[in-house]
Amino acid sequence: xxxxxxxxxxxxxxxxxxxxxxxxxxxxxxxxxxxxxxxxxxxxxxxxxxxxxxxxxxxxxxxxxxxxxxxxxxxxxxxxxxxxxxxxxxxxxxxxxxxxxxxxxxxxxxxxxxxxxxxxxxxxxxxxxxxxxxxxxxxxxxxxxxxxxxxxxxxxxxxxxxxxxxxxxxxxxxxxxxxxxxxxxxxxxxxxxxxxxxxxxxxxxxxxxxxxxxxxxxxxxxxxxxxxxxxxxxxxxxxxxxxxxxxxxxxxxxxxxxxxxxxxxxxxxxxxxxxxxxxxxxxxxxxxxxxxxxxxxxxxxxxxxxxxxxxxxxxxxxxxxxxxxxxxxxxxxxxxxxxxxxxxxxxxxxxxxxxxxxxxxxxxxxxxxxxxxxxxxxxxxxxxxxxxxxxxxxxxxxxxxxxxxxxxxxxxxxxxxxxxxx
Amino acid sequence: xxxxxxxxxxxxxxxxxxxxxxxxxxxxxxxxxxxxxxxxxxxxxxxxxxxxxxxxxxxxxxxxxxxxxxxxxxxxxxxxxxxxxxxxxxxxxxxxxxxxxxxxxxxxxxxxxxxxxxxxxxxxxxxxxxxxxxxxxxxxxxxxxxxxxxxxxxxxx
Ligand SMILES: Cc1cc2nc3c(=O)[nH]c(=O)nc-3n(C[C@H](O)[C@H](O)[C@H](O)COP(=O)(O)O)c2cc1C
Ligand code: SF4
Ligand code: FES
Numbered sequence: 231x232x233x234x235x236x237x238x239x240x241x242x243x244x245x246x247x248x249x250x251x252x253x254x255x256x257x258x259x260x261x262x263x264x265x266x267x268x269x270x271x272x273x274x275x276x277x278x279x280x281x282x283x284x285x286x287x288x289x290x291x292x293x294x295x296x297x298x299x300x301x302x303x304x305x306x307x308x309x310x311x312x313x314x315x316x317x318x319x320x321x322x323x324x325x326x327x328x329x330x331x332x333x334x335x336x337x338x339x340x341x342x343x344x345x346x347x348x349x350x351x352x353x354x355x356x357x358x359x360x361x362x363x364x365x366x367x368x369x370x371x372x373x374x375x376x377x378x379x380x381x382x383x384x385x386x387x388x389x390x391x392x393x394x395x396x397x398x399x400x401x402x403x404x405x406x407x408x409x410x411x412x413x414x415x416x417x418x419x420x421x422x423x424x425x426x427x428x429x430x431x432x433x434x435x436x437x438x439x440x441x442x443x444x445x446x447x448x449x450x451x452x453x454x455x456x457x458x459x460x461x462x463x464x465x466x467x468x469x470x471x472x473x474x475x476x477x478x479x480x481x482x483x484x485x486x487x488x489x490x491x492x493x494x495x496x497x498x499x500x501x502x503x504x505x506x507x508x509x510x511x512x513x514x515x516x517x518x519x520x521x522x523x524x525x526x527x528x529x530x531x532x533x534x535x536x537x538x539x540x541x542x543x544x545x546x547x548x549x550x551x552x553x554x555x556x557x558x559x560x561x562x563x564x565x566x567x568x569x570x571x572x573x574x575x576x577x578x579x580x581x582x583x584x585x586x587x588x589x590x591x592x593x594x595x596x597x598x599x600x601x602x603x604x605x606x607x608x609x610x611x612x613x614x615x616x617x618x619x620x621x622x623x624x625x626x627x628x629x630x631x632x633x634x635x636x637x638x639x640x641x642x643x644x645x646x647x648x649x650x651x652x
Numbered sequence: 653x654x655x656x657x658x659x660x661x662x663x664x665x666x667x668x669x670x671x672x673x674x675x676x677x678x679x680x681x682x683x684x685x686x687x688x689x690x691x692x693x694x695x696x697x698x699x700x701x702x703x704x705x706x707x708x709x710x711x712x713x714x715x716x717x718x719x720x721x722x723x724x725x726x727x728x729x730x731x732x733x734x735x736x737x738x739x740x741x742x743x744x745x746x747x748x749x750x751x752x753x754x755x756x757x758x759x760x761x762x763x764x765x766x767x768x769x770x771x772x773x774x775x776x777x778x779x780x781x782x783x784x785x786x787x788x789x790x791x792x793x794x795x796x797x798x799x800x801x802x803x804x805x806x807x808x809x
Contacts, residue, residue, distance in 0.1 A: 413715055567775065
């Protein structure tokens, strides 16, 4: 299969400018400078490039939301927060092909008429930030960043900004606040970042992988990219498979790859010859699937049809013998810890979910606790400033809907049938 | 006791100021710098950064406490942070945390009496494909087993 991003990732030197250029790196930029910004945006629209950060919003459409008048400078912010449990793909791009990201940023900024860009990298990724910084320095030295890039008259500055440990900062308006030096509290929308974003300026926030796809799209054309995927979901995507599989890792597939195939074929099947119990398909926030549901195309629309999401491309594989109440308890601890506390339904709701799921797992569940969880979920969903509350609700509801008997058994027997272990 | 960045720290701070249209945006990088230079984000460091940025210590304090990576108290020479989230848990993270806790004689959140290790349970480190994972200071250690974790910790000077 044609690969967009990972062809040379096995080559340790690909992260360096000279090797990247040997393989045609920065040729797309030259081509882009010979195009008009509008023509580039057109190709991105034709590519059916959907945001790879989780929500899957069409990138070309988002780019079109910037105000038409150029009186205020606009900026591009790259989301490299990679905080969604089960997601570890942007790290691979940053360490194996950082120039794909840098070249993608230059082309995207040229298309958006932006002259400043920040890459917001989660604070724990110290090595990753260093590698990206080195790539940026190489790009300045080669004249691909800075003033009058390649004699085009186009200026651009790119800066790495490190986060400091907060999942919520992956949400784009929280990320903008964090970039500005504030607490990472999500903002009420409207105004949307495209009109008032970072530093009060019109802002586009895109995921690392979304922007790393741009050079290929410019080189080969939007339609060619679109054809690598399926109807409304063009291209390939990086999918991280983790949990109980024989070959965990990041793989690049057509956006229409079959989920069962990913697990049993590419990732080598379930570890220790066990049976499959459940799959969380697109990062920890996406609704869980039973084994009989995974024979499905991994594209955004097909996943939505079966009530879940491809999300951030993090496939978490849960083997037979795992206590689903304990697994949910881990996730509920996480969301309670990461709620920023601004909205009452989220702050209180995630706290209660943690507490109730925790007591069921501890063998102290009460009659009616499962209904209580479902009620709490109804009161949280869609009622908050940002989607973190929904992100906690989706696993809670789906674990109960699909593995109800395990919750009932914990409560009935007043103990964890799995002995409180994974 | 007041604190101040080293000469290189100061130069880095000055460079950072040129990278943003608003001076307040240097607060996060400045806090990282302070932690690197002073070991943790002390009250004195907060007053110092507030002075550099031109804002109140209370504002810096509010920001520093929002983010989990800024240590407001001293931590051990090695900050052993083991991921407790889902992919790591599926591959034995709970057992590893118990093991290290016993080995070091401290619970998560505590520091050994000799000040060498602080143990912490952390959320997903974004390295789930090589689970279980821990971060010791700046460094990731992946595909952990009881044996490899013992080897890593025993070899730290
Ligand atoms: C709680 C929360 C956490 C998020 N974390 C991330 C993240 O770590 N990385 C990311 O790219 N997007 C994350 N997002 C999605 C962003 O808000 C945003 O949609 C995305 O960066 C847009 O880029 P894209 O259109 O290229 O996907 C998160 C959203 C929410 C609600
Ligand atoms: S939904 Fe939760 S995380 Fe999002 S803004 Fe409200 S309280 Fe904060
Ligand atoms: S769950 Fe441990 S690194 Fe992601």
